[in-house]
Amino acid sequence: MSEAGTFDVIAVALALPALVLLTVVSALIERSGPIRLRHWAEDAGGRLRALYHQRPRFEAFRFLVNLLAKLLLLATTVALYRLLAAAGLPGDGDGLALAVLAASLVAAAVEWLNRRLVELHAEAALERLTGLLKLLALLLAPAIWILGHWAPSADDNGDEEEVEDEVSDNEIRAFIDVGRREGILEPEEEKLVKSIVDFGDNQVKRAMTPRVEMVSAPADASYDELAERFFASKHARLPLYRESVDHIVGILHIRDLFEAIYRGDQRSPAELAKPPHFVPETKPLRDLLTELQALHQQMAIVVDEYGGVAGLVTVEDLVEEIVGEIADEHETEEPLCEPAGDGTYRVAGRTSLPELFELLGREGDDLPYETVSGLICGELGYVPKPGSRLEAHGLEFDIEGADARRVTSVLVRPLAVSTDGTTDA
Structure with a gap:
């Protein structure tokens, strides 16, 4: 092997581990949230702590480490190309393509490693690489x-505090998991905190009362x-509509109605109602x-992408997304899910x-349905009749109740998983 070829071999042998280290370091300081970075910088002390608290310089440090990682990847690609050319690979284009492919595979492997480190072992990785980070700084x-x-x-003043206060949901969930493992959070406390975190990500359609369950009234109805x-209905507010529910014209409060009855008011219900x-x-x-x-509103009408009414949502619905169902004094609470014996559960069709x-x-996070009724009707392609049965997603569904538009009650039983990964009844 020529002297140039030997140099390229040494260059690649040194560049690959250096590339891995630099990209890992770059990913850690780029993807770790402000709370994790602040705690790490305080523990590291010295130059790193001073650097972290000087926001422009710390951002410059991030940029330079990321730039070094990219330059090292480019240098590794060039060295691989020179090695392949020295090995006598015919055609400059083939050698370049193989070099780029090899470098891309290395970059993909390092990216996968980075994600695993940041998600699972960020604190430990930062601690072990503190010496390298000090040297780079x-x-x-x-x-x-x-x-x-x-x-x-x-950023040296108020903006720094704002940046430090931005905490990702993933970080908060990680703290919750640590709190549960360490016994700091009880199961109910963990569930409540997770509900608060998830609240910001969830959309209105998750909390709304669907159109088919809405209680509304014609705008020209009598008092x-x-x-x-x-x-x-035992509700305090009713949406009023003209011609169809898709044309909501107002929200009538029970207090306004009975005040009008008491005073002998001759105005129409639509005139008593508040704008929706x-x-x-x-x-x-x-x-x-x-x-x-x-x-200062308690209710909103939810519309779909075509402008039709999809349902309604109240402030109480939003609060229940955090703390769970709130039963009024006059309500007889009917559980959405209850044991029915032999590992079977009786479930309401509207259960999420x-x-x-x-x-x-x-596991069922990737399903394109919101409710049990939606899953059953979606899998079958029609609304089943009582007595129908469906096996899907490792579960057996026996339909107990259904009307023309939806499933209202169903018995659900998990199917046993066999050794080959399939489900057995």
């Missing part, structure tokens, strides 16, 4: 100073008819709660799939 000090000096200085509807507030079904719950608070799969200890 020392070697890059002149470049850090120059880039940090050019960077905007606004007596509306009073009967209020008594029967419409929201898309994809609106985040957190944004809706803030919006309703600002508007995450709740069902959590109860049964099964």
Whole structure:
């Protein structure tokens, strides 16, 4: 082998581990959240702690480490190409293509390693690589100073606190898991905190009362008819519509109705009602709660992408997404899921799939359905009649009750999993 070939072999042998280390370091400081980085910097002390608290310089450090990793990947690709060319591979294009392919495979493997480290062992990895990070901070000090000096200085004051306060949901979930493992959080406390975290990610369609379960009334109904509807539904507010539920014209409060009856008011129910507030079904719950608070509203009408009414949502529905079902004094609570013996559960059709799969200890996060009724009707392609049976996703469904539009009650039983991974009845 020529002297140049020997040099390329040595270069590749040194570049590969250096590439892995640099990309891991880059991923750790790029993807770790502000709380994790702040704790690590405080523990590391010295130059790293001072660097972290000077936001422009720390951002310059991040940039330079990431740049070094990319330059090293490029250098590794060039060295691989020279090696392949020295080995006599015919055609410059073939050699370059193989070099790029090999470098891409290395980069993909390192990226997978980075994700695993950041997700599972970020604290330990940061601690073990502190020495390398200190060395990099020392070697890059002149470049850090120059880039940090050019960077905007606004982050040195209030903006730094804002950046540090931004915590990812994944970090919070990781803290929750640690709290559970260490016995700091009880199961109910863990569930409550997770509900709060998930609240911001969930959309209105998860919490709304669907259109088929809405209690509404025609806008031209008489006072007596509306009073009967209020008594029967035990609701404090009723949406009023003209012609069809897709044309909601107002929200009538029971107090306004009975005040009008008491005073002998001759105005129509539509005149007594408050203007409806419409929201898309994809609106985040957190944004809706803030919006309703600002508007002093207790109810919103949910519309789909075509403008049709999909359901309604109240502030109580939003609160129940965090703390669970809230039963009023006059309500007879009917459980959505209850044991029926022999490992079988009686489940209401409106039960959410995450709740069902959590109860049964099964995975079902990727299903394109929201409720048990939606899953059954979606898998069958039609609304089944009582007595029908379905086996899907490791579960057996025996339909107990159904109407023309949905499944109302079903018996659910997990299917046994055989040794070959299939399910047995």
